[in-house]
Amino acid sequence: MxxxxxxxxxxxxxxxxxxxxxxxxxxxxxxxxxxxxxxxxxxxxxxxxxxxxxxxxxxxxxxxxxDEKRESWKFVRSPFSCEVADIFADAQEEFLELKFDSTARDNFKELDLQAFWAKYLPVYPRISTQALRVLVMFGSTLVAIKSKYRNKLEVEGDLRCIVWYKTSH
Incomplete structure (x- = not known):
């Protein structure tokens, strides 16, 4: 990521x-x-x-x-393959609930990262808030830059996360 x-x-x-x-x-x-x-x-x-x-x-x-954040951010892109030790201490129990939530696992396969974490914010607020902070900080524009769409950046997903973050805090 x-x-x-x-x-x-x-x-x-x-x-x-x-x-x-x-x-x-x-x-x-x-x-x-x-x-x-x-x-x-x-x-x-x-x-x-x-x-x-x-x-x-x-x-x-x-x-x-x-480099220090790499391990702690790994859960954002693959929460179902991370270990609890990779997660910050105050969200480890919530992370375990998410990791074994089969509906969330199915949704993760179907939704983009921003939509997934925004959807699960009410259910898993600690872990979702951390994930959305990372996504807002870097956003999907870096993915767009590396793709065939690099000539027409689309920041709607980033803006959606920013608007969500500002309105929920």
Whole structure:
């Protein structure tokens, strides 16, 4: 989920920086085609590496504890395959009720994440609130960005979660 996406992106930044250090601008097609002799100058390499380092630093600043949160957020995308130890202490008993709720399991297969967690908020308020906070924070737009629909982002699901969260608190 989010951890996978963020780790992938930061790894790509490192990969791009390594390629630039080697003088290979292939990751940047516009830059690659704009170079007249096909070689990156020293100053341009430094500028690109500085930019990539800054981008990575900003990204990490925006998601400072993404590695620490990875395990505790796993339940959002697969609540029926998580263990109770993966869940924060004050919602573990509620999580166990959800995990063995066969109707919820069937609904999880049929609904998207936002709809599932919003539906079960009245039944499992602690665990659902935590899940919706994660979904509101990151939303489905990251999924849309990685899909074939990346040119037309649709934030209706995110907005629905935000509106729900604001009206319920």
């Amino acid at each position: 989010i951890h996978d996406i963020t780790r992938s992106f930061t790894s790509k930044l490192d990969h791009w920086k390594h390629r630039i250090e080697q003088g290979n601008p292939a990751s940047f097609s516009t830059l690659d085609s704009a170079l007249t002799n096909g070689n990156l100058g020293y100053d341009l390499k430094i500028q690109i590496k500085t930019h990539l380092n800054g981008l990575k630093a900003e990204f990490i600043k925006y998601f400072p504890d993404i």
